[in-house]
Amino acid sequence: MGVTRLVSRRRQDPGTKWARIAMAVLATVGVIDTGSITLKRWGFLGELTCPMGADGCDKVLNSSWGTLINGIPLSLVGLIAYISILLMTLMPLLPGLQENKADLSRRTWWGLFTLSTSMAAFSAVLLGLAVLKIQAFCFFCVLSASLSILLLVLSIVGGGWEDSGILAFRGVLLATVVLLGSLIWISAVDSGRSANVGEKVGVPPAVTNESSIAALALAEHLAVGGAVMYSAYWCPHCHEQKELFGKQASQQLIVVECATDGQNNQADLCRSKRLEGFPSWEINGEIDSGVKPLSILADLSGYQGSREF
Structure with missing residues (x-):
C-alpha cells in the first residue's frame, strides 16, 4: 500500500x-x-x-x-x-x-x-x-x-x-x-x-555576596560624592551590579528605584534623566548605563583607596 x-x-x-x-x-x-x-x-x-x-x-x-x-x-x-x-x-x-x-x-x-x-x-x-x-x-x-x-x-x-x-x-x-x-x-x-527573589512585589532580590574592605570603601566614597545608581527591582543586571559590591557595600550606595511599581520608586526622576537602560550611574553629573566593574567606578569617581575588590 x-x-x-x-x-x-x-x-x-x-x-x-x-x-x-x-x-x-x-x-x-x-x-x-x-x-x-x-x-x-x-x-x-x-x-x-x-x-x-x-x-x-x-x-x-x-x-x-x-x-x-x-x-x-x-x-x-x-x-x-x-x-x-x-x-x-x-x-x-x-x-x-x-x-x-x-x-x-x-x-x-x-x-x-x-x-x-x-x-x-x-x-x-x-x-x-x-x-x-x-x-x-x-x-x-x-x-x-x-x-x-x-x-x-x-x-x-x-x-x-x-x-x-x-x-x-x-x-x-x-x-x-x-x-x-x-x-x-x-x-x-x-x-x-x-x-x-524576594516574594514581595516591587522588592529586588537580596544580595548574597560578602563585601570586601575595598568594596565597602568604594561604596562609601560613591555615596559621599553623591553618585547615584538608577535601578529597577526586576532588572537582573542591577542585581549583578549589586553583587559585585556585595551585601554590606551595596547597602551604602545611593540607589534610586525607577520601576513604576517598585517599592519607594522615584519613576518621575528617572524619566527626567532620560536613562538608556538599567543600571545607570550618575557620577559627577555624567550618566553612564550598564554594569560597571568596580575598578571602572573607582576611576570615574576619583577613588584613591585600595583596589583589592
Missing part, C-alpha cells in the same frame, strides 16, 4: 508566489525586530524607543524569562527563526534553483508551516506570560507575536495543501507539543526565580 503524502498542488500558482513574497516581507520585519532587541542586549545598540512606554518593554525583556542559559537572550531564538523563515521563502524563487523547484517548493512549504506554527504557539505563551505573570506590555513582543500568526496564516493559504484534515491534525499536534514544552520551561524558570 502506498504512503499518502500531503503535498502542495500548485506548482506555478501566482498565489503561492505572492504568499512567499508576503512572508519574506514579514520575516524581514521580524529580523529587524528581534535583531534590534538582541543587539541591544549585547550592548551594540543604545536605548530602543518602545511605543506606549519603555518601562514595560524593559520589564519583559529583562525578566528571568528574557534570557536562556549562559545569558543568551531569548530574542536570539526569535532572530534565528525569522532568518530561517526568510531563507525558506526565498529559496524556490532563486533563478539557480529552478530545476528542482517543485520538490523544493513542497519541502519549504512544510518547513514554513512547521516553523510558523511553533512560533505562533510559543508567542501565545509569551504574551500570556507578559500579561499574567510579568504584568507589563511590550510592543516588540506583541509585534513578534502578530508576525508569527500572520506567517502561519500565509503558510496555510499559500501552500495549496491537498488534504486540509492532515494539515490541521499535524498543526494541532505540533502546537500542543510546543505549548506543553513552553509551559514546562516557564515553570522551571519560575521555580528558580522564586528560590532567589
Whole structure:
C-alpha cells in the first residue's frame, strides 16, 4: 500500500508566489525586530524607543524569562527563526534553483508551516506570560507575536495543501507539543526565580555576596560624592551590579528605584534623566548605563583607596 503524502498542488500558482513574497516581507520585519532587541542586549545598540512606554518593554525583556542559559537572550531564538523563515521563502524563487523547484517548493512549504506554527504557539505563551505573570506590555513582543500568526496564516493559504484534515491534525499536534514544552520551561524558570527573589512585589532580590574592605570603601566614597545608581527591582543586571559590591557595600550606595511599581520608586526622576537602560550611574553629573566593574567606578569617581575588590 502506498504512503499518502500531503503535498502542495500548485506548482506555478501566482498565489503561492505572492504568499512567499508576503512572508519574506514579514520575516524581514521580524529580523529587524528581534535583531534590534538582541543587539541591544549585547550592548551594540543604545536605548530602543518602545511605543506606549519603555518601562514595560524593559520589564519583559529583562525578566528571568528574557534570557536562556549562559545569558543568551531569548530574542536570539526569535532572530534565528525569522532568518530561517526568510531563507525558506526565498529559496524556490532563486533563478539557480529552478530545476528542482517543485520538490523544493513542497519541502519549504512544510518547513514554513512547521516553523510558523511553533512560533505562533510559543508567542501565545509569551504574551500570556507578559500579561499574567510579568504584568507589563511590550510592543516588540506583541509585534513578534502578530508576525508569527500572520506567517502561519500565509503558510496555510499559500501552500495549496491537498488534504486540509492532515494539515490541521499535524498543526494541532505540533502546537500542543510546543505549548506543553513552553509551559514546562516557564515553570522551571519560575521555580528558580522564586528560590532567589524576594516574594514581595516591587522588592529586588537580596544580595548574597560578602563585601570586601575595598568594596565597602568604594561604596562609601560613591555615596559621599553623591553618585547615584538608577535601578529597577526586576532588572537582573542591577542585581549583578549589586553583587559585585556585595551585601554590606551595596547597602551604602545611593540607589534610586525607577520601576513604576517598585517599592519607594522615584519613576518621575528617572524619566527626567532620560536613562538608556538599567543600571545607570550618575557620577559627577555624567550618566553612564550598564554594569560597571568596580575598578571602572573607582576611576570615574576619583577613588584613591585600595583596589583589592
